[in-house]
Structure formats: structure tokens, C-alpha cells
Amino acid sequence: MSESTAAEVTPVAVVTGASSGIGAATARALASQGFQVVLGARRVDRVQALAAEIGGTGMQLDVTDEESVARFVDGLDSVHVLVNNAGGAKGLDPVATANLDDWRWMWETNVLGTLRMTRALLPALEASGDGLIVTITSVAALEAYDNGAGYTSAKHAQGVLHRTLRYELLGRPIRLTEIAPGMVDTDFSLVRFDGDKERADAVYQGLTPLTADDVAEVIGFVASRPPHVNLDQIVLKPRDQASARRNIKTG
Ligand code: NAP
Secondary structure (H helix, E strand, C coil), rough: CCHHHHHCCCCCEEEEECCCCCHHHHHHHHHHCEEEEEEEEEHHHHHHHHHHCCCCCCCCCCCHHHHHHHHHHCCCCCCEEEECCCCCCCCCCHHHHHCHHHHHHHHHHHHHHHHHHHHHHHHHHHHHEEEEEEECHHHHHHHCCCCHHHHHHHHHHHHHHHHHHHHHHCCEEEEEEEEEECCCCHHHHHCCCCCCCCHHHHHHHCCCCCCHHHHHHHHHHHHHCCCCCCCCCCEECCCECCCCCCCCCCC
């Protein structure tokens, strides 16, 4: 390929769970940095509306469904950035009364969803000559907390999957960055508490959480480093939060 042709190739970034929160903000940030963004989520109307706004492509994607993933990645032959963001929590139950359906949802979405997407796009990431996999885990991937075992175990597993790839892909042109946020004000708690807005809002009252844009800005920084620089793991929390278990409300 001649130099002038290479310069015209627009790098492609895939963002899963781009219909709200961190994923939507990341899609915007990467588009503003010149990426051709491919947005996926189950709520296809939302990803298509955002794609139209930022000049990207919005497609239906359910990361828990093998066929949906296969349809989504079809035709994506060269991908520079994959952001494994689709995920979340369901419930806040102690282990003694754990809801197996909630656990299955969390493991299917956060862990196996990341596995499906990563496995499907590894050839395209390598083909780009400078691939980057960003996985959004959580402080819950680093710590345990009361009543959170369904989510913390899923996020730990997702983190280990991602960190294992750092070894397995050593020597190949793919970088890996784990982003582990603390509290971010998104629909996360609304989903966790099954649409109970009062309970969800209470999580963020009395402290100043991160915004989705705060996290997206960091992902944009990661994606704009030169090919030899690998930011392995970034933990970002609000000033008001010291750990998954302690913040200015808990003391
Ligand atoms: P959010 O606003 O609820 O966004 C979650 C996104 O995941 C939505 O776009 C949702 O889209 C998508 N999603 C869920 N299930 C999916 C599936 N089966 N297939 C495809 N997409 C799916 O919450 P968020 O805070 O931005 O969460 C983004 C990521 O950050 C998650 O992995 C979460 O665990 C992590 N995180 C969040 C926080 C926080 O405090 N907010 C902290 C640390 C880590 P559809 O419903 O349209 O499919």
C-alpha cells in the first residue's frame, strides 16, 4: 500500500454496550478523535441514533448470543480498537440468598460476552497492525464487598480473562488495557435494582461520582498512545470513594 493510501484509511473502533453510559460516551470520544466507530447494543434504536450523530455505524448486538455476535462482526476485517464495555450488575444479595438467574445474567454478559467479542475480533485486531483491546472491568474486579459476590466474581473473572490475554498475545501487535472504574453515574444502578429509580439515585446521593465522560476521556487517552506504549491497568475512582467498600458516606 502506498503511503498516501495508508494515510486515508480511517481506523475502526468497536464499542459494545454503546446505547448508554460509559459506552455511549466512549463512542463519542473515539469518533471525535477520528475513529470510524461501530456501536453495538441490544437497544438498536439508541445505537443507530448515536451513530447517525457521530458519523458511525450502529448495529444490534447481544453479547450473550453467539449468532448475534457473528452477525455483528461479519465484514469487520480490520479493527484497531475493541472496547469491551457491555455489562453490568443485577441485584445486591448475600450469597446465602443468591438469585441464580441474576448470577447467570452477570456471568453471561460481563465474562462470556467479553470472551465472545474478543475471540471473534482477534483476527481483525491483529490484521490492523496495531490493535487495542480495552476492557471495562471495575473496582469490583479487584475487591470483594458485602452482598456483591455475583458481580464481583463476574468482574474478577472478566479481569483475569483480559489479563491472561496480555500474556497470550505478547509478541503480537495487540495492546491490552483494563479500565477499572469506581462509582460512575450511569444507568448501572437502575439496571442493578431492576428499574427502582429511588434506590438507584440513593447510591449517588451525598457524594460526587464520576461521569461517563470522565471514563471515556481516559479511554480516548489510552487509544491515542503510540503503538509501543501499553497502559496495562487503570483504576479511576471519584475523590469521594477510597475503595469498593469505603466512601465518604460509609466513613
Ligand atoms: P449502563 O448505562 O447500564 O450501560 C450498560 C451497557 O451495556 C448498555 O449500553 C447496555 O445496552 C449494554 N448491555 C447490557 N447487556 C448487554 C448485552 N447482552 N449485549 C450487548 N450490550 C449489553 O451502565 P455503565 O455504567 O455505562 O456500564 C458500562 C460498563 O461499565 C459495564 O461493564 C459495567 O459493569 C462497568 N462499570 C460501571 C460502573 C458504574 O458505577 N457505573 C463502575 C465500574 C464498572 P442494551 O441494554 O441496549 O443492550
